[in-house]
Amino acid sequence: DIQMTQSPSSLSASVGDRVTITCRASQGISDYLAWFHQKPGTAPKSVISAGSRLESGVPSRFSGSGSGIEFTLTISGLQPEDLGSYFCQQYYSDPVTFGGGTKVEFK
């Protein structure tokens, strides 16, 4: 199985900050990577697919980049509704696998 390693596991930031989360795959996965945002007590919601494609309705402050092994999710101008956890998922090969998550909190 492909292992997905996320970093950091948690971070504290202020409203307006630029936040970067990294996901590293144990082998190349082309751009078959999605990012999810999960607010406390709710189901995950996809924000990025195919490494960099913004999902419909997701604010443009979210962006994704990367290909192969290393991927990045960037939030440019953190907003209060962005708190929660972020997960990556590879869908290059079966079984699909998720990263360990990054919890975003406000200072």
Add this chain to the structure above:
Amino acid sequence: QITLKESGPALVKPTQTLTLTCNVSGFSLSTTTVGVGWIRQPPGKALEFLALVYWDDVKRFSSSLKSRLTITKDTSKNQVVLTMTDMDPVDTAAYYCAHTKLGVYRYFNNWGQGTLVTVSS
């Protein structure tokens, strides 16, 4: 509008078998490329893929849990059912079902609200 909703017992005893049902609407389980999967999340922890069934009845399973899992679909009832045998307290988690499509966008793009299952005697 695609919606999914999980149902099942909130509490199961150790060694029992868990049966969860996912009721779907807004799409058909017989439509080419459609898939429905199950994912779980222990409290405060990461997401873990469990199982997935496609429109053509092709199935995929977690490598570590496949011996305990069964997934079936009933197209006429718009339901996908997951069973997990020999439940243990470490299986306590929120269980989600989610929609996906075979192909280059094979990620879980729509999720149910989840159902919390506690394993305790």
